[in-house]
Amino acid sequence: MTQDLIVSATLIVSFAVFVTAHCALAFRLVTALQPSWRVVWTLLPPTAWLAAYWGYRAGLRGNVVVWGVSLLVYAVALGMAHAAG
Numbered sequence: 001m002t003q004d005l006i007v008s009a010t011l012i013v014s015f016a017v018f019v020t021a022h023c024a025l026a027f028r029l030v031t032a033l034q035p036s037w038r039v040v041w042t043l044l045p046p047t048a049w050l051a052a053y054w055g056y057r058a059g060l061r062g063n064v065v066v067w068g069v070s071l072l073v074y075a076v077a078l079g080m081a082h083a084a085g
Contacts, residue, residue, distance in 0.1 A: 003084070004084065007077055007080050007081050007084065008081070010073065010077040011074065011077045011078060011081060014070050014071075014073040014074040014077060015070075015074050017066065017070040018067065018070040018071050018074055021063060021066045021067040021070055022042070022048065022051055022067060024063055025042070025051045025052070025055045025060060025063045025064070025067055026042045026043060026051055028055070028058075028060055028063060029042065029051070029054060029055060029058060029060075032058050032060075042054065051067070052064045052067050052068060055067070
């Protein structure tokens with residue numbers, strides 16, 4: 001029971017951090033005078049990973065690290081939840 005609660009909380013928090021980091025990254029790309037078409041592509045689900053690529057190239061490495069780590073934690077927690085049944 002306790003493990004289920006920890007995995008559930010980790011899923012919720014890591015997903016919230018990921019979405020927040022993704023929105024912050026998209027906003028910072030807009031304010032960094034990047035071409036506006038890039039922002040459209042960062043918000044579309046199949047190409048959302050491009051936000052990390054363009055953010056890294058624009059020097060937003062802190063945002064990209066938070067984005068990547070939160071996605072990794074979410075994936076691990078999702079795998080644990082799936083394995084637990």
